[in-house]
Amino acid sequence: MVGSDEVWAVLASVVHPTFGLSLVTLQMIKAVLVNGDGVTVELLLDCPGCPGAEAALAQVSRKLRALNPAPGQVTISIAAEKWSPPWEGYWFTSGIA
Secondary structure, eight states, X not given: OOOHHHHHHHHHTOEETTTTEETTTTTOEXXXXXXXXXXXXXXXXXXXXXXXXXXXXXXXXXXXXHHSOSTTOEEEEEOSSOOOOTTTTHHHHSOOO
């Protein structure tokens, strides 16, 4: 049985090719649900159809399936809302001009 910590560790190893940081660091993981042998991950994307996002999704799928290879046990969904970078608004809220 796969645990939540294992799933988060796998997701932390997935690097977004455009930004060079993990999806976890970029706060692109909205939700993780582990139910028995099943794993569901909900992701936020920077832009629909972005080649970097597509490559990151492929990495997530491949790595989660390697962790839990049972067919149909890994579900990856895309959240309806758009991702906002963690640094968005930083320059305005920090007082740095």
